[in-house]
Amino acid sequence: MFDNLTDKLDKAFHILKGHGKITDVNVADTLKEVRRALLDADVNFKIAKDFTTRVKDKAIGSDVLTTLQPGQLMVKIVKDELTELMGGETAGVNLSGNPSIILMSGLQGSGKTTFSGKLANFLKTKKNKKPLLVACDIYRPAAINQLHVVGDQIGVEVYSEPENKNAVEIAQNAIKHAKANGFNVVIVDTAGRLAVDEQMMNEIANVHAAIQPHETLFVVDSMTGQDAVNTAKAFNDRLDFDGVVLTKLDGDTRGGAAITIKSVVNKPIKFIGTGEKMDAIDVFHPSRMADRILGMGDVVSLVERAQEQYDEEEARKLQKKIAKNEFGFDDFLTQIQQIKKMGNMKDLVGMIPGAGKALKDVEIEDDAFKHIEAIIHSMTPSERSKPSIIDGKRKIRIAKGSGTKVEQVNQLMKQFDQMSKMMKMMQGGAGKNLMRAMGGGMKGMR
Structure with missing residues (x-):
């Protein structure tokens, strides 16, 4: 980024x-x-x-x-x-209505439908909301199907009327459905075009006037640079939207849209899309983004992501195992899974002050842990629970089974032993500091 x-x-x-x-x-x-x-x-x-x-x-x-x-x-x-x-203060999304109505706008290909799903997932998992997705793209049947696929993926209901060609009616009917069935957020995905045109603007303006959304978001592909800023201005002149969503910020973007869009339309950036997965969505914090642009990392966001995966009950169990010298490779594997849930590895490394600069020429892939996972999966249950029984012959078998070399197995065993000793010494804060300890466990294993 x-x-x-x-x-x-x-x-x-x-x-x-x-x-x-x-x-x-x-x-x-x-x-x-x-x-x-x-x-x-x-x-x-x-x-x-x-x-x-x-x-x-x-x-x-x-x-x-x-x-x-x-x-x-x-x-x-x-x-x-x-x-x-970039806006100064962090701007939240307005969820004051019952149901709260959020209207999505933007050009075709900007990632609007995918982001609608990401937002629904975000509100469901992090804000404890019951969202309803609404398919109001009456021109592309594929868009309706895409929204249904997204909805199935995240477990959120999608309202659609494939035979109805009136977007205003569909949106109004969806809101009635939401009120009758206990949905407290309605996210309306509208039609996009390849370029701004009068028909498109009239239609979304009519939908906007009919449903009076509490929040209107403009979704824009950040990789389009200044074109994104110009398109935002055209939409804002008609819709007077409440905030901007920047998608595809994980790509090879030059960043001009993220930096200047606020000063052009005088509307805050509220969310950014940072990947293809449904949880690849972040609230936009201008100060944190400035830190990252200047290579200073983003420790606060890194800690927040770690806390989202932090399970106090699991941490207590882990602490007991460490105290009894029973920490094994199954526990190690569980911690790897938690780190992977935090996001793509390149993005996580970029949040560590100085790490992005130090590793700028190093290719960090999402499957950075694949060799470690393969080695652990090639161990027997007894080997994973009692690593001390792994001798030379077992290492040869594990290496063959995982498609790795004995040297890599030895390296993992050595790092695992060092990490176990470190966590034993940490004891008082073993569970809370496990993420920090894990840093040593992954070094050199890519």
Whole structure:
């Protein structure tokens, strides 16, 4: 996410290294590179120019604190300005209605239908809501089928009327159905087009007027850059939507849309899509995103994801096993599964301060644990529960069964032993700190 922009900004700040004070000369050179980095990221020229002017005004003549270098002070100023540019505060979704009605808008191919499912799953699992998905794309039967597939996948009911060609009627009937059957959130997925046209705008405006949604979200493909910003403006002029959803931020995006869309339409980014899975959805936090763009990681989001997978009862059982020296490979496998549920590995690594930069040329795949899992699955139940019985012959058999080398089995055994000793020493916070300990267990096993 924003790898190129992060690298270029890092090079820009490098200009200030070794200087004891921010001056007109060195700040001008730095900001020239910052502006160039933003333009390369597909940020609008005027916005990039205004941004660097504000940074310059704050930076010129600033005294360097005793614990800071000029480069660090500039990073702080840029971080604060980036945060403001992307909205400043985190904006929540309005769920005040009963049912709360959320209208989805956007072009065809922006990921609108998939995101409708992600949002329904998010509200169901994290907000304890009972959502209803509504298929209002009357032009593409495939869109209705797609929404039903998504609904089945996440266990959420989908309301559709395949024979009805009136989107307003379908939406109104769906709301009646929701009220009669105890649904407290209605998510209306509307038709998209390949480009903005009058017919499309009239139809969604009619749906909007008829159902009076509590929340109207504009879904946009972040990889389309400034085109995304221009499309957002066209929709906002007609719908006056409440917030923006940026999809496909996990791709090789230049980031211009994420950085500038708020300043153009003056509406907050509320959610981002970070992958294809139904749980690949994050609330957008401008400050955290600014940290990530500047290569500072996002520890808060990482901890939140870990807490979502944290089971206190399981942690207590695990702590007892550690105290009795009964921690085995089955327990190890369970922890791997919990880490995998937190999201794709590249995204997780990007949340660790400094890790993204240190590993920028390392390919981190979602199947980073596949060799470890294969080795553990090749062990017998007794070997997994009592690793100490695994001798040379057993290692040869395990390596053959897992399609790995004996050296890799030895490496896993050594790291497992080290981690077991570490957790034994940690004891007091073994369960809570297990994620940290797991870092050593995965090193070198990819």
